[in-house]
Amino acid sequence: MADIYPEYGFDNSVSVYYYITDWSVIELKVNMARPKNPEIRSERQQQILEAARQIFGEHGLAEARMDDIALAARLSKGTLYLYYKSKDDLVVGLLEALFSQALVQLRAIIELPGLTAEARMIHYVERIVSLMESDASLLNISYEFYAVAARRPAVRDYLQTYFGEYRGLLAALLEQGKARGEYPLVDSGQAALTLVALLEGCTLLWFTDHTAVNPRQTLPVVIRQFFNGLT
Template sequence: MSPRIVDKEEKKKQIIGAAMQVFAKNGLNATKMTDIALAAGIGKGTIYEYFKSKDDIFWGAFNFMMEDMETQMAKKLFKVTDPAEKLVAIIEAFFGSLEMFQDSSYIMFDFWAEGIRKRDDSANNFLKKLYIDYRKLIASILEEGKIAGAFRDIDSNIVASTILGAMDGLILQWILFGQDYDVKKALSEFTNMVLVGIKD
């Protein structure tokens, strides 16, 4: 009476997982639908039962990753109240999420290269917006710290973007050098630099 039953949402995730590996390895452009199908262990046509296009998979993967990052961040931020600890929590959430997608981390470069040109409306771009959101979050923590007397009188927005930028830069190197790069140490060194640098 009824055909096989599948958990659509679960299968979407399975395809995204497979696709992320291939995207990471070869880049968006060099990744062929056949490769994704092969990696997912399904037929080429089956992909289209779950995604409208190659692009749809790509941005599906992006959203998947961002959602994970947000979840991790929310969890970590929830536990701490001290501004300095909050900064550390944010930094750790960023890296923690990437760690989850370890072998797909190269995909970040494509997210950047593609995202930068994908515009939501005539003037703005979703990647910019994402950046602005995080900058605001960090800036608000810095303000908290200033009021609490933990940080000196810095320009919160500028320092926030500096911190954000530095994190990106570390992520780049971490992705680039993988195992060979002692990200933990760099991270603690960086965090230290930041905290010392902005301490009151």
């Protein structure tokens, strides 16, 4: 490709001149102004959160730099501060965004008709594992948040809510199976706790040693053991 000479106009436009020869030139004038509509705010926030997830996941909450996030979001550093008033604010924003979506899968599965509780769980962990495998940074960030929970009330509160809901949903799932007579269950709350612990524990083992634990194999086995133990 021949040389390209962009020229920045005062009207948020870029004129790109493509000099085929010295005297023949293609001019493309492009209005660079992004669409102004009320959704800008949420679009930018998405953009930033996505960048934050990537960078925080890669470097950790403390070591990640706002510059890097701005670069990944294709925005200037200053613009970040139009949408999040501090790095801390961004951390909490990401926390909320991530964990508010985390249980969507589980809720969907609970609403599926006609499956045993065990089948639902197997189904669920398959989806979770796929998600985690598709983006390693998700797990990284989770542990970042766990580590930080002890020091930051906002994070701890959010995680408390999250795990509370998590256990509540699993208890509901187990109640379904109990109502259908799949197993005699004494305390579905206690069992839900055990289930969450198993899932989180296996995930930790996988996280610290990808070679020693294969979640696609291990988790279904563990789930089945769990349900066998109930009867």
